[in-house]
Amino acid sequence: GNSVTQMEGPVTLSEEAFLTINCTYTATGYPSLFWYVQYPGEGLQLLLKATKADDKGSNKGFEATYRKETTSFHLEKGSVQVSDSAVYFCALLIGVGNEKLTFGTGTRLTIIP
Amino acid sequence: DTGVSQNPRHKITKRGQNVTFRCDPISEHNRLYWYRQTLGQGPEFLTYFQNEAQLEKSRLLSDRFSAERPKGSFSTLEIQRTEQGDSAMYLCASSLRGTGGYTFGSGTRLTVV
Numbered sequence: 611g612n613s614v615t616q617m618e619g620p621v622t623l624s625e626e627a628f629l630t631i632n633c634t635y636t637a638t639g640y641p642s643l644f645w646y647v648q649y650p651g652e653g654l655q656l657l658l659k660a661t662k663a664d665d666k667g668s669n670k671g672f673e674a675t676y677r678k679e680t681t682s683f684h685l686e687k688g689s690v691q692v693s694d695s696a697v698y699f700c701a702l703l704i705g706v707g708n709e710k711l712t713f714g715t716g717t718r719l720t721i722i723p
Numbered sequence: 724d725t726g727v728s729q730n731p732r733h734k735i736t737k738r739g740q741n742v743t744f745r746c747d748p749i750s751e752h753n754r755l756y757w758y759r760q761t762l763g764q765g766p767e768f769l770t771y772f773q774n775e776a777q778l779e780k781s782r783l784l785s786d787r788f789s790a791e792r793p794k795g796s797f798s799t800l801e802i803q804r805t806e807q808g809d810s811a812m813y814l815c816a817s818s819l820r821g822t823g824g825y826t827f828g829s830g831t832r833l834t835v836v
Binding site for chain 2: 614644646651652653654655656659699701709710711712713714715716
C-alpha cells in the first residue's frame with residue numbers, strides 16, 4: 611500500500627537556523643507529493659507540491675525536491691523564523707481518479723527567538 | 724470566496740449521543756472530502772463526494788458514521804451512538820480538479836466524554 615514516513619518530532623530550532631524535515635514514501639505508481647502546514651488552531655494549508663520526479667516545489671522560502679531514486683521529498687528552509695512554528699505534514703496522492711491524500715504523522719516545529 | 728467553513732468548531736458530547744457536523748465547501752468546488760485526525764497523527768481519509776455522489780468510503784467509516792451532500796453543496800457528517808474512540812478532529816476539504824491541492828477547513832474537534 612501507499613505510505614509516508616516523516617522525521618519524528620518535535621523539532622526545536624533557533625531563529626535563522628537551517629531546517630530539514632525528512633520525508634520518504636512508499637507508493638505503487640507515480641505519486642504527486644505535498645507538504646501541508648498546520649498552524650495552531652487552524653486547518654491544513656498547502657505549502658508546496660511536486661507532481662513528477664526532479665520537480666522542486668517552493669513557497670515562502672521552503673523548498674522540497676521530488677527524488678524518485680531515494681523516494682524522498684525532504685522539506686528545507688535556509689533561515690527559519692518564529693512564525694514558521696507549526697506542524698508540517700508530508701503527503702502523497704496517486705494517479706487520476708484516486709482522490710485520497712495519504713499523510714505522514716506530522717512533525718511539530720518550534721522556533722525559539 | 725470565504726474558504727471552507729466547518730461548524731461547530733468544538734463539540735463535547737456524552738458517549739452514546741448522536742452528533743452532526745456541517746461543512747460548507749468553496750462554492751466552485753465539486754469535490755468534497757472528510758478526514759479524521761487523532762492526536763499526534765496525520766489526517767486519515769474517511770469519504771469523498773463528487774457533487775452529490777459519495778464515491779468512496781474508508782474502512783474507518785463504520786456503520787455508525789454517515790455522510791451526505793445533498794444537491795452537491797454543503798455536506799454533513801453524522802456519528803450515531805458516539806464512543807470515546809470517536810474523539811478526534813474532523814476535517815473537511817474541497818477541490819475542483821482533485822489534484823491534491825485541497826482547501827481544508829479549520830475542523831471540528833469532537834470530544835466524547
